[in-house]
Amino acid sequence: MTELPTVELHIHIEGTLEPELIFRLAERNGIELPYGDIEELRRHYEFIDLQSFLDLYYSNMAVLRTADDFADMTRAYLTRAAAAGVRHAEIMMDPQAHLSRGIPLATSVGAVAEVLAKSESEFGVSTELIAAFLRDRPAEEALAVLDELLEMEVPIIGIGLDSAERDNPPRNFVALYERARQAGLKCVAHAGEEGPPDYIREALDLLAVDRIDHGIRCMEDEELVERLVAEQVPLTVCPLSNVRLRAVDTLPEHPLPQMLQRGLNVSVNSDDPAYFGGYMDENFRQVRAAFGFSSAQLADLAANSVRSAFLTDTRRRELL
Numbered sequence: 428m429t430e431l432p433t434v435e436l437h438i439h440i441e442g443t444l445e446p447e448l449i450f451r452l453a454e455r456n457g458i459e460l461p462y463g464d465i466e467e468l469r470r471h472y473e474f475i476d477l478q479s480f481l482d483l484y485y486s487n488m489a490v491l492r493t494a495d496d497f498a499d500m501t502r503a504y505l506t507r508a509a510a511a512g513v514r515h516a517e518i519m520m521d522p523q524a525h526l527s528r529g530i531p532l533a534t535s536v537g538a539v540a541e542v543l544a545k546s547e548s549e550f551g552v553s554t555e556l557i558a559a560f561l562r563d564r565p566a567e568e569a570l571a572v573l574d575e576l577l578e579m580e581v582p583i584i585g586i587g588l589d590s591a592e593r594d595n596p597p598r599n600f601v602a603l604y605e606r607a608r609q610a611g612l613k614c615v616a617h618a619g620e621e622g623p624p625d626y627i628r629e630a631l632d633l634l635a636v637d638r639i640d641h642g643i644r645c646m647e648d649e650e651l652v653e654r655l656v657a658e659q660v661p662l663t664v665c666p667l668s669n670v671r672l673r674a675v676d677t678l679p680e681h682p683l684p685q686m687l688q689r690g691l692n693v694s695v696n697s698d699d700p701a702y703f704g705g706y707m708d709e710n711f712r713q714v715r716a717a718f719g720f721s722s723a724q725l726a727d728l729a730a731n732s733v734r735s736a737f738l739t740d741t742r743r744r745e746l747l
């Protein structure tokens with residue numbers, strides 16, 4: 428079966444690191460993993476909240492050491508994404524998570540960017556790279572890393588904000604977003620995943636973001652929903668992620684149908700597919716099964732992704 432052509436706006440490249448590749452890279456780099464085999468590692472993929480996932484996500488990154496490791500991870504994602512029907516992907520990565528382990532930006536970001544430069548010709552997936560900053564680390568560190576990225580002239584289209592959301596509000600990163608915007612970068616931020624609706628408001632008012640990653644908790648705040656509808660702010664929703672991190676209890680209870688019904692600009696995305704049970708194809712398969720979306724609703728979701736992407740008009744027309 429050929430997959431529905433899709434555009435992916437919310438994906439962390441480090442979240443595509445599959446257990447098989449973790450073991451292969453560990454062996455290649457002479458790293459002793461705290462798990463005897465893949466099955467033992469997989470037993471740790473039961474999460475109770477965002478933090479319990481982040482602990483494993485950061486711990487597994489220890490196998491990423493060389494430029495080849497980052498390149499192999501990126502190629503594995505592009506191969507899988509192409510098979511899932513993804514035609515354009517805007518990919519986040521966490522440079523600080525590697526820099527803090529002693530991996531230079533030239534190795535981590537450099538290798539990912541080099542593979543992405545050929546993704547359209549080699550995999551049929553056009554791509555953009557977004558440097559995401561860790562909100563549970565100091566804002567000064569984020570600023571210094573952004574400055575270094577700008578000096579390196581790595582081809583990033585924008586910046587993001589991720590990691591532990593609770594008690595790490597967008598207001599801590601005003602200077603970072605000001606500098607990014609001055610440099611001509613697009614701005615996105617995770618907000619309203621675990622954090623309160625007010626963090627979505629802060630990301631809009633204080634960081635002037637172009638998109639909100641997740642944003643599902645807007646549904647608790649009617650005034651905010653009305654604003655998001657009026658301004659057609661893109662919300663990059665990740666259904667399987669929300670279930671696995673227990674932002675919602677079950678997929679049938681996910682607010683996605685209500686969000687579409689209200690006229691919010693929502694898209695479906697995979698977030699960290701190696702951790703949450705599936706790539707774009709599986710996210711679409713499961714939301715179709717749970718909600719029985721009509722072809723008009725599926726077309727709305729697809730159109731929302733295309734219009735919310737950071738694309739040239741030429742490429743946007745090709746994807747519509």
Ligand code: ES4
Binds near residue numbers: 477668
């Ligand atoms: C993330 Cl699901 C999620 N939320 C926040 N930060 C993240 N980094 C990677 N995945």
Ligand code: ZN
Binds near residue numbers: 437438439617640698
């Ligand atoms: Zn995310």
